[in-house]
Amino acid sequence: MEQAQGRPTRRQLMHAIGLIGGTAAVYQMMTTFGHAAETRFDGPPQLTGARKGARVVVLGAGLAGMLAAYELRKAGYQVKILEFQQRAGGRAWSLYGGDRYTEMGGAAQDVRFAKGNYLNPGPWRIPHHHRTLLHYCKAFGVALEPFIQLNHNAYVHSTEAFGGQPMRYRALAADFNGNIAEILGKSIDQKGLDQQLTAEDLDRLKEALRGWGLLDKDMRYRGERASRSRGWALPPGGGVNGAPKPSEPYAFGEVLKSGIWANLAFFMNHEFQTTMFQPVGGMQKIGDAFARQVQGLVVHGARVTRLMQDKAGVTVTYADTLSGQVKTEAADYCVCTIPLTVLSQIETNLSEKMTAAINAVPYSSSVKIGLEMRRRFWEEDQEIFGGHSFTNQEIGLISYPNSGFFSNGPAVLLGAFANGPGGYHLGGMSPAERIEAALAQGAVFHPEAYRKEFLNGASVAWSRVPWVMGCCARWNEESRRDHYQTLVAMEDRIVLAGEHASYVGCWMEGALLSSIDAITRLHKRALEA
């Protein structure tokens, strides 16, 4: 009761914001309440008329670097890309059968997936509002297919609830909402919300709770109405014994302990709302498509050791990773997309302020593990087609393939997407230990089949990926305030780009938006020079 009285109305909240943040904050809140724009992308940059012979060196053949090279060449620049790896695409990457991957520390894995199967170690899902990426996927001929983001029939597991038994998302979500609706309904009846709302609004709210919470005519969450959402004890059938039997909602205390509310909130987040997409055949297809557009511009196996600029131009020193031979590349301008983890260890004559910004951003440490299974037991035995089963164990979740439904033969499950402490811990293991941990933890969802059907696996710990040494840049409010504008500012002839130079961090969209912004400013400066 006391809690309910303590909740501010919207008007009171506006007033309080006005007190603290002034009118600008109120305006900000009002636009937030009104609507949110979907994207900053308003079409590819239209850069033309570069000065004859002007040269740009791009560091890194990930999406940001390749897009910069593609657009700058179109504008008339002479462009060269220096890339550490023997492949292009950066974190837009897939592991396929026949690949050999060696992580920092020397552990090597030979990927043994069947033809057509893959693991996307990094990016794996594309929000429908990441319009820049979707634009270039279409322009460069990348086929996309749906990524099954929300599957009501997948599981949620918590070691703290239901004796460690995984439960279907559908039932937990329905039980959570249904109980909340029933409790609020009772609160209305007991005059608990009278101070917040008018009698008319209370009537409307009660009706809303009945509909949204799947309550029966007595405002109770139970029986047939609830079963239509959470599932039946005996589902409807045909003929003589066709009548369904309703199921019993779970004890609300256990539902709360399961943490299902966090899953509900996760799927409400703008970046994780359906519809989402994935490239047909793996994320590497995006890397490949960009690479086709910059064919002939990329020098592979180039480990940059020094980045200097003066009045005359930019000089990049690099060592060939195979021969060790040291070379230099001179240009008028440089777009540097090297991850900050690596850039912070490269000698430059950038300003102290810029150097401080480069050193101000820690990287996350995710782990993904692909497990190839002999057959699609999740489809055949549990009617799960794509989507994720979540667990509070370190693996975080397992995720089911989004294509090839009903097919025979081996399929690759995502056996872990670990982040935070779980990411550090699994990442610190040997590849074999990671597979064992993924099998042990993931088996909670499919105890009969998981180990029995397992064929082989592969894992990527992002902190140990030699060319990025971390997953992606993690800004906080303080580092944004102190360093972001410095990091993205063009310093004489050098400009940084990549997901780390965006507010859409850890997404390909951020890399592309950052790249477009960087080269637009570079081009303007080059024309003014």
Next chain:
Amino acid sequence: MHKLRTERRWIVAAAALAALAVGAKGADADEPGPGGARPMVPKNGAEVYEVYCQVCHMAGGKGAAGAARFPALAANARLGTAAYAIYMVDNGKAGMPGFKEALTPAQVAEVVAYLRTHFGNAYAEPVTASDVQAMRGQ
């Protein structure tokens, strides 16, 4: 009294929202969502190292090289200054995150003491949770 407390609650909520508007972190990263919320809790310095440090500094504190390097902690003279090691674990450096929020003062003290007495390091002087607390200003 009750009214006062309620008002304060609004102010706190409003301040949080206003902060979001001004110093925003940006879009939420692609993460596992609510998964992985119950990680292993390390019980001693060796386990803290295994869970949090080994991913970059490698088994045995050997360090590693890729496009750049993760420094070796084995036979590392900088560990002779306990305050330096505590500072690094708490605050990180460049790409390395700080672990001030993830680890208790006792856990930081244990992992620093572990590193100072293993992997070819021999600095016997103990490191305590209160050393860490003092550096955190607690």
